Amino acid sequence: MFDLYKPSEDHDELRAAVRDVVDKEIAPHATEVDAEARYPQEAHDALVDTDFFAAHIPEEYDGVGADALAVAIIIEEVARGCMSSSLIPAVNKLGSLPIQLGGNEEIKQKYLPRLAAGEATISYGLSEPEAGSDTASMKTRATRDGDDWILNGTKAWITNAGVSEYYTVMAVTDPDGKRGSNITAFVVEKSDEGFSFGAKERKLGIKGSPTRELLFDNCRIPGDRVVGDIGGGLKLALQTLDHTRVTIAAQAVGVAQGALDYAIDYIKERQQFGKRIADFQGIQFMVADMGMKLEAARQLTYVAAAKSERNDSDLGYYGAAAKAFASDVAMEITTDAVQLLGGAGYVQDHPVERMMRDAKITQIYEGTNQVQRLVMGRKLLS
Structure with missing residues (x-):
């Protein structure tokens, strides 16, 4: 430990x-x-x-x-x-x-x-075009056919879709069942008949990671691909997100660190009015705030990681807090890094504009930061 x-x-x-x-x-x-x-x-x-x-x-x-x-x-x-x-x-x-x-x-x-072994990658299929934050309203269906299941529907915003060999997919298995308790998890393989992909999304950032829809048209999968209990898929999906929001926080900390490192190197070299930009007090205050907030985000992320490892009962709160805080900090720090470089920060000759674009997604995926605040608020009030 x-x-x-x-x-x-x-x-x-x-x-x-x-x-x-x-x-x-x-x-x-x-x-x-x-x-x-x-x-x-x-x-x-x-x-x-x-x-x-x-x-x-x-x-x-x-x-x-x-x-x-x-x-x-x-x-x-x-x-x-x-x-x-x-x-x-x-x-x-x-x-x-x-x-x-x-x-x-x-x-x-x-x-x-x-x-x-690195022989395959695996992606996660939860969101749909009309079921983002409201995951329980998903429309993708899985219907029994003997020992098999037939999947129909669409999953949206799927990271590394088309590259991954495997996909953990959530689908409604009891349309008339209790909302949230009628969803089951399945593993779908890239080669399964009736399974295909939409076009790559044209995105603001993380452009090297393909984001596509998963399309199921009478996609038949064997019964041994069910993950967990029938009807227990959404609970399993949300339990997963409690743990993996920590990884989004870690991403945010990383991109913020990269932007801060680059900006500091730049302002120590760039000169105006006969001295380094780094020697101006206003710039030093700005860098101090960036470093302070970054370290606070890192420590909160590491605490959440420790709770994830132990599967603590308050992981849901800490995972949401780490994700929301670290991603907000990352957006602020990467934006400030662009500002510190001035006009140079706005062009692609320097990586901070890419980092700013990439950082934005950490405030959105695996639950928007508004949803994270709902999670935290409910935990605090319960």
Whole structure:
């Protein structure tokens, strides 16, 4: 077990190892990945080679069994260099965690070792065009046909869709059942007949991570692909998000750190009125606020990671708080980094404009920050 507020020596060594990989193999391609809106295959390969691809998979399924703080550090450090690339380990955890939390031994043995080995990625299918924050109103249906299930419907905003081999998908299995208790989780494979993808979304940021719809047209899957209990899918989905909101907070911390690092290097070199920009008190106050808020976000994220590892009863509150606070801070810091560079910050010759665009999504996905505040408010009032 690790301390709530201070990572262990092993965590510090992990950070150094990930940072080395990011600096050499991932960050150098980030500008090109963004400009071409292409999947960061270089990052994918580097993460597989170094066991940072799906480090959360337990050792009994051939994984490295990294704890929740270690996974947060991996995602943070990758996001520092390339936000699109950080979605590879983040979404692998998001897509596979329902299997870990609710799957039987057969389905765990079928999918988790392949993920741990880097032979496949896995995505998460919860949101729909008309069911974003209100997930219980989803329309995708799964109907029994003998031992099989037939899926029909659409999932929207699916990260790494088309790249991933596997998809954990939520579908209504009892249309007349109690709202929220009539949804079941399934694993869908890319090769399943009747399963296809929509066009890639044209996005503000994280352009290297493809976002597409999942389309199900009488998609037949075998009965052994059910994850957890029939009707227990939404509960499993929300339980998953309690844990994975920590990874979004880690992404936010990482991209904010990358922007702050770059801005500090710039203002220490750039001169105006005969001295470095960094020597002006107003600039120093601005940098001080950025650093202070970033460290507060990091510490809250690490506390939430510790609670995720222990599965504490108040994880829902801390996961929401870390995600909301860290993502708001990331948007503020990346915007201020652009400001510190002045006109240079507004052009693509410098990475801070990309970081600002990438940071925005952390305030939106896995539950908007308005939804996170609803979660926190209800917890505090209950």
